[in-house]
Amino acid sequence: MAGQVSRRRLLGSLGGLGAGALAAGFVPLAFAEAEAAETGPQRQWAMVIDLRKCDGCKACTKACQETHHLPESFEWIKVFEVHDKQGGAFFMPRPCFQCENAPCLKVCPVAATFKTRDGVVLVDQDRCIGCRMCMAACPYGARYFNYGDPPIASNPFQHPTPEFPVPQQKGTVGKCMFCVHRSANGELPACVDACGMKAIWIGDLVEDVATNGDETVRLSTFIKDNDAFQYKEELGTGPRVWYIAGHGQLLDY
């Protein structure tokens, strides 16, 4: 559809413009233009999930599915019930970790998976060929394949974009993308908004802040003071999601 230019395509065409200008000797001008095309401050989105607070109600999953019109089997943020060796149990929501060194991104044969300027890994479902190599490569099982038709009929007036892939396209892969369509409008991601325990924090590594909708904290201090960890950090994927270890001890029952 005309007028539906994804951020990446825009950047791509501007890059082409830049290359042309480079040949003509207008380098600074061309790059200034590319910079100006991106409005708003630079972000590096991150998430902190406080396992001391999560009660496993799955409100986050439901809100996510409602926002993106997903079937029930699509748990872009999935809540696992974990039983540890000491006999304890806790709940662990798993969104996409928006890895800095994303394995899914590297293996895509057609570059349908890409990373935005704001550090979020998106899928261009107009490009995806459905080979599912990314699902094999993701060490967190965060990716979901549209085996069948999406639950809502395609709306001719609404074409899905990587930022708001609704409706999902059959035969392609989708996943959590930190609700960038909402944060662009200054809203919280659906899961953060829906969490009654305020256990999910969305943050920005550049501005070094994070919020759960109630409070705002300094992100780096929050991570450090609470000994937050990244899941499977040893794989070197550089997840942008931190967990605060716990088993629901801050629940106000």
Added chain:
Amino acid sequence: MDQRTHERYVARAMWSIGRGDAKFWISVVVLSALVAAGFYAYVYQVQRGLWVTGLNQKVSWGFYIINCVFFIGISYGGAMTSAILRLTNAKWRAPLTRIAEATAVAALLVGAIYPIIDLGRPDRFLYTIQYAQVGSPIVWDLVAISTYMMASLVFLYLPLIPDLATTRDSMRPGLLRRIYGILALGWRGAAGQERSLQRGIAIMAVLIIPLAISVHSVLAWLFAVTARGGWHSTIFAPLFVLAAMLSGVAAVIIVVAVFRKVYGLHEFITARHFRYLSYLLIALGMGYLYFMVSEYLTEGYLLDAATTPVLEAIFVGTYAPAFWGFTFLGLLFPLVLAAVPGRWAIARVCAASSLVIAGMWLKRFLIVVPGMAEPVMPWDWGRYAPTWVEITITIGTAAAIPLILILFFRFFPVMSVHEMEEVEGASEPRAAALMPGFASGGDE
């Protein structure tokens, strides 16, 4: 080989050309029906979507990826045995190379369509060229498989040229004769033509080996570059290559045995050929066993967090019957069966080959499915059971291989006439002449 034997050889080699007896038509009809059923299942899948398969969010690769690896592996037998036998100038190869090379092409054609069958959006298949991202193992696969396919076709075609000329000369004037004439590229058997042909075949025989190795290496890297337990292994590429060669040689043995029986080639393909092929089978089987032990020992000794659940599932868990079934019935027993001397040698080698082929399919299943089903989040095993769609497509594509071979040999000599004349005649051993140091004489 005296004149009379030679005449009988040529007659047998050309026996199937243009012949359409009841056996031929029954085979063609039955196999075509199976292929049509597979095609129907694929159309059914394309119309509805991949939900008609047993694939799911956890196990998103299944039969199709297994079959891709399996059938391309089968194609190795042709390429590798034929190339190795040519390079080592093994004279006993002459009646076998054509069947081996044709099997390679047929299996490869079938294996190469599986990545497309597996796609969620087959209509976008050409995006892999248009938007090719060279860092992706899928793109490596595409490049390797298509290069290997071209090479296999050339490797089948080059030695066929003189035989096409022979066929042309045996035909009555007409359209068919003209077609064979075009395909024979004006072959007259002149010394210059002979030299060019030998050079071309020698180059292809050398080239096809690294190309074949590259295909199964990149297929292995499809798995090995991921962080999944049981997949992330440095031995995967050579393990895959050896598995492919093993199943390929087994397939060549079966195909040769079938054509020997049906086309009456007993006089020229003898127990000795099967004995030599069984040596190859045993050597490759031992090699595979060694690689497999090396893989599981290093992983099982350390038992890191990612690999342990997969190894447990394979050795003592859900997949244990398949794994031990493969190890004993698909690898160890067939090797013994092929190795012990005694009566019924050919029947035993064929039985061993069938078991090896079934075993190698099972082994690919044991690589793909537990690796997918293992809990990447450590509490969440996946399940996979194929539906009739995957099973029908698998049977249909498997039937396509004999169908392609039967149709191919209806038009082309089943044994290489020219090659037999060459190994029998005084002409210099080709590989030795063209690549000194590479070839070290035949076995006799």
